[in-house]
Structures are given as C-alpha cells and as structure tokens.
Amino acid sequence: MLKTHSTPDPASAGRPAVDAALFREGMSRVAAAVHVVTTDGTAGRAGFTATAVTPVTDDPASLLVCVNASGRTAKALIANGVFCVNTLGIGDVPVADAFAGRANLQGQDRFALGTWGVLETGAPLLLSSLVAFDCRLDDARLVASHYVIVGRIVGVRLGEEQPALAHQGRLYHRI
Amino acid sequence: MLKTHSTPDPASAGRPAVDAALFREGMSRVAAAVHVVTTDGTAGRAGFTATAVTPVTDDPASLLVCVNASGRTAKALIANGVFCVNTLGIGDVPVADAFAGRANLQGQDRFALGTWGVLETGAPLLLSSLVAFDCRLDDARLVASHYVIVGRIVGVRLGEEQPALAHQGRLYHRI
Numbered sequence: 001m002l003k004t005h006s007t008p009d010p011a012s013a014g015r016p017a018v019d020a021a022l023f024r025e026g027m028s029r030v031a032a033a034v035h036v037v038t039t040d041g042t043a044g045r046a047g048f049t050a051t052a053v054t055p056v057t058d059d060p061a062s063l064l065v066c067v068n069a070s071g072r073t074a075k076a077l078i079a080n081g082v083f084c085v086n087t088l089g090i091g092d093v094p095v096a097d098a099f100a101g102r103a104n105l106q107g108q109d110r111f112a113l114g115t116w117g118v119l120e121t122g123a124p125l126l127l128s129s130l131v132a133f134d135c136r137l138d139d140a141r142l143v144a145s146h147y148v149i150v151g152r153i154v155g156v157r158l159g160e161e162q163p164a165l166a167h168q169g170r171l172y173h174r175i
Numbered sequence: 176m177l178k179t180h181s182t183p184d185p186a187s188a189g190r191p192a193v194d195a196a197l198f199r200e201g202m203s204r205v206a207a208a209v210h211v212v213t214t215d216g217t218a219g220r221a222g223f224t225a226t227a228v229t230p231v232t233d234d235p236a237s238l239l240v241c242v243n244a245s246g247r248t249a250k251a252l253i254a255n256g257v258f259c260v261n262t263l264g265i266g267d268v269p270v271a272d273a274f275a276g277r278a279n280l281q282g283q284d285r286f287a288l289g290t291w292g293v294l295e296t297g298a299p300l301l302l303s304s305l306v307a308f309d310c311r312l313d314d315a316r317l318v319a320s321h322y323v324i325v326g327r328i329v330g331v332r333l334g335e336e337q338p339a340l341a342h343q344g345r346l347y348h349r350i
Contacts, residue, residue: 020236030208
C-alpha cells in the first residue's frame with residue numbers, strides 16, 4: 001500500500017541521509033592534518049585528537065573544530081571558553097594516539113606525553129607542534145551529536161619546521 | 176627558531192585577533208585534502224576549490240564547508256540548496272588549479288576540464304574523484320567574511336582507489 005506524505009521541500013530534515021558506515025568509508029579517503037585540541041580553566045584540563053579542524057576567515061583570524069558533544073573535553077572546552085589547536089608533526093604520533101584514547105591513558109595522564117607550555121589563554125600548548133593556534137571560544141553550535149566550535153585565534157606559535165603528520169586511508173602519513 | 180605571537184590583552188572581545196599574514200602562515204602548515212565543491216540548479220552551475228571541509232557527524236551523515244561569502248559560488252550554492260564535495264586524487268591537479276582560479280578559466284569554462292556526472296542532487300560530480308559527497312544544504316551561517324555551510328550527505332560515491340591529493344606548505348602532495 002502506498003502512503004502519500006506531504007513533503008513540501010525535498011531538502012526537508014526528515015529525509016534519510018546515507019548510512020554511517022558508508023559515510024565513514026568515504027571520509028576515510030579524505031586526507032587531514034592531525035591535531036591535539038586542549039583546554040584548561042575552571043572546568044579542568046582536557047584534550048582530544050582531532051582531524052575535523054579548518055580555518056574559517058582571516059579577519060578576524062578564526063578556525064573551527066568539530067567535537068563530539070558527549071565527551072568530557074567538549075564540556076570542559078565550552079565551560080573554559082578557551083582552547084589550543086596543536087597541529088602535529090611526524091614525531092608526535094604517540095601524542096596523537098594517547099589523545100585519541102589508543103594508549104591506555106585517561107584524562108590528565110595523557111599530558112604525561114609531550115612537553116607542554118601555554119600561550120595567553122592558558123590552554124596547553126604542545127611545544128613540539130608544527131604550529132599552534134591559541135583560541136577563545138566565539139561560538140558553539142550543536143549539529144546532532146557534535147558541536148561545531150568557532151574560535152577566535154588570539155595567538156599563533158610557529159614551531160620548528162618539520163614534516164607534517166597527516167591521516168588518510170586509516171593510516172598516518174608523513175608530508 | 177621558535178616564534179611566538181599573541182595579542183597582549185585577551186579578555187576584551189573587541190581587541191584584534193592575530194593578523195591575517197600570521198594566520199595564513201600558520202594555516203599554510205596545516206595539511207588538508209583538496210576538494211572541488213560544485214553546485215547546480217536555478218541559480219546556475221558553479222564550483223570552487225576548497226580545503227576547508229570537514230565531517231561533522233555520522234548520524235545524520237553531515238559535513239561542512241567554509242566558503243567566501245562574496246563569491247559567486249557561495250551565492251549559487253545557497254540559492255540552489257545543493258552541492259557536491261569532490262575529493263581529489265593526485266591526477267586532478269589541473270582541475271584543482273582551474274577551480275582555484277589559477278588556469279585562466281572563468282565560471283562555466285572550468286567544467287571543460289574533467290569528466291562530470293551527477294548523483295541525486297544534480298550538483299556536478301567529478302567522475303575521477305577519490306570520493307564524492309552529494310549534499311543538501313542544512314544550514315549556512317555567516318562568520319565574518321565566510322559562510323560555514325553544513326550539508327546533509329544524501330549520496331556517497333567511492334571512486335577508483337588512487338593516491339590522494341593533499342596541500343601543505345603551499346605545495347601539493349601525494350598521499
């Protein structure tokens with residue numbers, strides 16, 4: 001039996017999207033830099049490994065990060081209102097693994113790997129990073145399971161030149 | 176040699192962020208996949224080369240693209256309400272250059288390079304792409320000079336396996 005539903009707009013939010021497995025397979029082909037995004041403040045220190053980071057505009061210098069809304073880091077980042085995006089070089093695979101939860105290190109213990117400092121916001125800066133962007137939270141918008149977080153960049157630190165770390169095809173690569 | 180730059184007084188939202196040249200230098204170190212984002216519909220066919228693309232969530236499968244709000248493509252994409260993100264393989268550097276405005280081809284003429292099809296939305300699909308994500312516009316939010324465009328993915332096409340094209344340090348790379 002056919003049912004007719006009034007669908008005035010084909011772009012309606014009710015339309016099914018592609019399934020998660022196909023989405024992930026497709027996205028695994030998209031190369032990306034590897035970052036560790038950190039925060040510190042009254043809600044505590046936290047961090048996670050991210051590839052979903054992009055610049056937004058250069059005036060004012062801004063970037064965005066997508067982060068799972070259910071995690072502790074998202075909550076801490078939003079409560080603290082500051083974060084640092086540390087873009088990793090090839091030498092920091094162990095740090096990437098730790099902050100992705102692949103090294104059996106929880107919470108604060110992850111910061112035992114790497115050498116850390118701060119710029120102006122107090123969010124942890126990985127001293128070996130290829131570049132770090134110190135940010136103040138401008139906006140956090142929930143899109144289903146994830147926040148799209150826009151940060152105003154208040155400090156940039158160019159680290160020592162080195163090959164960049166990228167991720168593609170479910171593998172790390174040196175660029 | 177390490178360089179550290181930051182603005183002196185973070186607390187005031189009215190203060191300038193880091194300058195555009197430093198932002199661009201920092202972002203040039205961030206590796207990214209290279210995509211051609213296309214649209215078609217009542218507002219016409221258009222496309223541009225983008226690196227500011229990230230997945231957002233897998234349920235519903237969604238991605239986002241940052242696009243300069245002043246360009247013709249942004250206006251067409253929003254008016255058409257559909258777009259296709261074509262993630263390029265190593266063979267499509269000429270297409271990347273053309274849609275970045277580096278090949279002396281304007282507007283429609285850019286589509287003379289490459290072989291194109293469509294999935295469900297009608298936005299041009301580059302048949303040689305490593306993967307393509309066919310999207311319906313979910314949201315377009317203006318952040319200063321750029322739109323952050325969230326798309327609901329309604330189709331994914333996995334192209335032939337091939338090395339991915341990445342951009343880092345102001346150069347193309349093969350991954």
